[in-house]
Amino acid sequence: MSPITNGTLLFNEIPQGYPEPGKTTVYDTTQTIDLENVPLNGGILIKALVLSVDPYLRGKMRDPSIESYSPPFHIGQPLTNYGVGLVLRSGNPNIKVGEHIAGVINFQQYSVITDLKLSRVMVITKTEESIPWSAYVGVLGMPARTAFYAWKEYSKAKKGEVAFISSGAGAVGSMVIQLAKLDGLRVIASAGSDEKVEFMKQLGADVAFNYKTDDTVSVLKKEGPIDIYWDNVGGATLDAAFGSANRHARFLECGMITTYNSKDGYPFKNIFEIVSKRITINGFIEFDLTDKWKDEFYRVVPKKIASGEFKYAEDITNGLEHAGEAIRRIQTGQNIAKSVVLVAEDKP
Amino acid sequence: MSPITNGTLLFNEIPQGYPEPGKTTVYDTTQTIDLENVPLNGGILIKALVLSVDPYLRGKMRDPSIESYSPPFHIGQPLTNYGVGLVLRSGNPNIKVGEHIAGVINFQQYSVITDLKLSRVMVITKTEESIPWSAYVGVLGMPARTAFYAWKEYSKAKKGEVAFISSGAGAVGSMVIQLAKLDGLRVIASAGSDEKVEFMKQLGADVAFNYKTDDTVSVLKKEGPIDIYWDNVGGATLDAAFGSANRHARFLECGMITTYNSKDGYPFKNIFEIVSKRITINGFIEFDLTDKWKDEFYRVVPKKIASGEFKYAEDITNGLEHAGEAIRRIQTGQNIAKSVVLVAEDKP
Numbered sequence: 212m213s214p215i216t217n218g219t220l221l222f223n224e225i226p227q228g229y230p231e232p233g234k235t236t237v238y239d240t241t242q243t244i245d246l247e248n249v250p251l252n253g254g255i256l257i258k259a260l261v262l263s264v265d266p267y268l269r270g271k272m273r274d275p276s277i278e279s280y281s282p283p284f285h286i287g288q289p290l291t292n293y294g295v296g297l298v299l300r301s302g303n304p305n306i307k308v309g310e311h312i313a314g315v316i317n318f319q320q321y322s323v324i325t326d327l328k329l330s331r332v333m334v335i336t337k338t339e340e341s342i343p344w345s346a347y348v349g350v351l352g353m354p355a356r357t358a359f360y361a362w363k364e365y366s367k368a369k370k371g372e373v374a375f376i377s378s379g380a381g382a383v384g385s386m387v388i389q390l391a392k393l394d395g396l397r398v399i400a401s402a403g404s405d406e407k408v409e410f411m412k413q414l415g416a417d418v419a420f421n422y423k424t425d426d427t428v429s430v431l432k433k434e435g436p437i438d439i440y441w442d443n444v445g446g447a448t449l450d451a452a453f454g455s456a457n458r459h460a461r462f463l464e465c466g467m468i469t470t471y472n473s474k475d476g477y478p479f480k481n482i483f484e485i486v487s488k489r490i491t492i493n494g495f496i497e498f499d500l501t502d503k504w505k506d507e508f509y510r511v512v513p514k515k516i517a518s519g520e521f522k523y524a525e526d527i528t529n530g531l532e533h534a535g536e537a538i539r540r541i542q543t544g545q546n547i548a549k550s551v552v553l554v555a556e557d558k559p
Numbered sequence: 560m561s562p563i564t565n566g567t568l569l570f571n572e573i574p575q576g577y578p579e580p581g582k583t584t585v586y587d588t589t590q591t592i593d594l595e596n597v598p599l600n601g602g603i604l605i606k607a608l609v610l611s612v613d614p615y616l617r618g619k620m621r622d623p624s625i626e627s628y629s630p631p632f633h634i635g636q637p638l639t640n641y642g643v644g645l646v647l648r649s650g651n652p653n654i655k656v657g658e659h660i661a662g663v664i665n666f667q668q669y670s671v672i673t674d675l676k677l678s679r680v681m682v683i684t685k686t687e688e689s690i691p692w693s694a695y696v697g698v699l700g701m702p703a704r705t706a707f708y709a710w711k712e713y714s715k716a717k718k719g720e721v722a723f724i725s726s727g728a729g730a731v732g733s734m735v736i737q738l739a740k741l742d743g744l745r746v747i748a749s750a751g752s753d754e755k756v757e758f759m760k761q762l763g764a765d766v767a768f769n770y771k772t773d774d775t776v777s778v779l780k781k782e783g784p785i786d787i788y789w790d791n792v793g794g795a796t797l798d799a800a801f802g803s804a805n806r807h808a809r810f811l812e813c814g815m816i817t818t819y820n821s822k823d824g825y826p827f828k829n830i831f832e833i834v835s836k837r838i839t840i841n842g843f844i845e846f847d848l849t850d851k852w853k854d855e856f857y858r859v860v861p862k863k864i865a866s867g868e869f870k871y872a873e874d875i876t877n878g879l880e881h882a883g884e885a886i887r888r889i890q891t892g893q894n895i896a897k898s899v900v901l902v903a904e905d906k907p
Binding site for chain 1: 618627628793798812813814815818819822823824825826827828830831832833834835836837838839840841842843844847
């Protein structure tokens with residue numbers, strides 16, 4: 212077999228505001244790959260099946276001299292993120308041809324992974340046949356694991372308490388809503404469209420509102436005080452949560468999407484409530500908590516997904532060539548639920 | 560004995576900015592008291608010896624309809640705060656004439672305390688004769704207990720780590736510096752005058768600087784990253800601490816004096832570091848932690864004070880009639896170390 216085209220989404224330019232497809236990222240079809248002869252060097256050759264699109268990717272589109280929790284993308288190189296791949300060839304005794312792996316993979320149709328540890332590669336097997344591979348980057352992937360691990364570690368949830376969850380229709384938030392309901396809490400959830408509000412209600416939120424048409428401060432004043440705030444957005448919403456916090460509230464800081472595309476700081480009026488209400492705040496990253504909570508996650512969640520007890524929704528983009536658009540949509544809040552790019556069918 | 564004058568510092572007006580003596584508070588000499596005949600109703604009559612002046616009093620000078628962790632002052636009533644009193648008469652079988660009590664007392668020469676629990680009255684006995692009564696509202700009082708309890712509970716200090724302490728010359732901060740050094744940390748401390756910087760160096764701070772002449776961001780960039788931030792000030796200093804936080808840093812939120820006299824929120828630029836660096840933040844109030852740490856405090860600290868291992872300094876105001884000025888000085892940062900008002904000598 213002669214070399215074939217290997218479509219790749221390249222990082223092209225550091226964005227100032229929102230990432231623009233065709234500018235920040237460019238889909239390149241000039242590269243080719245010889246699937247039979249490309250050297251593996253002890254690694255594996257995979258065909259990408261699905262790729263996750265997440266808010267945190269914006270943080271990787273930075274000047275590489277700036278340190279942060281996740282390594283930067285490099286100009287002219289493929290973007291990377293959590294994905295699922297089909298193993299076409301293997302130079303590693305622990306991974307067989309035809310198996311599926313989850314890990315951090317290139318936005319590229321085919322790629323060779325040599326450092327399996329760095330790429331967090333793990334072989335995945337479907338315990339529940341009805342669950343599609345796309346779920347393994349969403350409701351069974353990094354965002355859902357983030358939700359599960361941090362909820363278990365930091366929420367200190369007690370039955371009857373009130374939890375407020377921002378971006379409640381997103382990949383993380385939608386899992387948090389369901390975990391909070393499972394623990395017997397009253398759940399307030401916000402998102403930026405009526406369609407998302409509808410979805411959050413289906414997930415079990417007791418109060419679901421569109422923050423663009425309903426004032427967050429007023430809703431929390433009426434429905435609070437809140438014992439737990441799961442923050443995905445920061446800024447004014449975080450300030451409103453400070454203002455409506457109950458004594459000894461726990462704030463779980465998962466993300467602050469309002470800060471990612473703007474350099475202006477939000478002027479917090481209620482931040483002193485950290486002292487006054489004795490609030491505990493925890494920032495976290497999924498992989499810090501993996502060792503402690505991974506087994507429980509995979510024991511509990513797939514069953515609840517397959518049985519329908521846990522619901523999920525995917526915002527699917529077909530084709531790697533449209534991934535740049537999906538990346539933009541998630542930064543501007545246009546996605547509904549978990550954003551996934553379907554790259555290829557599950558066959559060699 | 561006929562009734563005598565009972566000088567009292569009254570709360571007179573809710574301040575908009577800094578509290579003004581003669582306006583926010585008024586020293587009233589029109590009240591009298593009959594020491595021999597004033598009814599006790601099962602309580603005690605005390606002569607106030609010393610009164611503490613603390614930053615948090617500003618929060619009590621608010622519209623009483625606003626809820627906060629500490630009850631508001633009421634217009635026309637005496638201010639109250641931690642103090643030490645000599646018992647002149649007692650209607651309570653557990654407290655004897657001639658004993659000393661610590662508790663929340665009136666800014667008033669003589670007063671009857673009936674609800675001993677509400678006023679947190681405890682009989683205090685000097686274990687170390689050399690320590691003056693004023694120390695029992697400072698280096699052995701609420702601010703020092705706050706420092707000790709929260710450091711023990713939340714710092715998770717490990718030898719060799721770096722701690723940054725703002726308001727390091729104050730009643731709380733000066734104790735925190737010494738606790739951090741005792742635990743083997745490298746200590747950076749800031750305050751607002753060269754005199755305070757000198758004092759912080761005497762307490763053992765490895766790096767002490769005047770934030771008015773040295774830029775906090777630059778100092779932390781050079782001397783950090785920091786593993787622990789003890790916050791007494793909030794605002795720009797807190798933002799600088801976010802920017803120089805190490806991974807898994809702990810922030811102890813004791814107070815935010817920059818927020819007390821202004822309604823403008825500070826625009827935080829680095830607050831996302833809570834997520835990125837996985838920071839844990841804890842707000843706290845001394846009395847939440849009393850039961851757990853009080854005994855250890857009184858076992859450890861008085862000995863270290865008497866031996867000179869722990870140092871302290873007092874900013875003494877003589878006479879209750881000048882207490883309003885002391886209250887203003889602490890809000891504008893003019894006090895050095897613990898502010899105390901000496902009300903009367905230790906004799907009946």
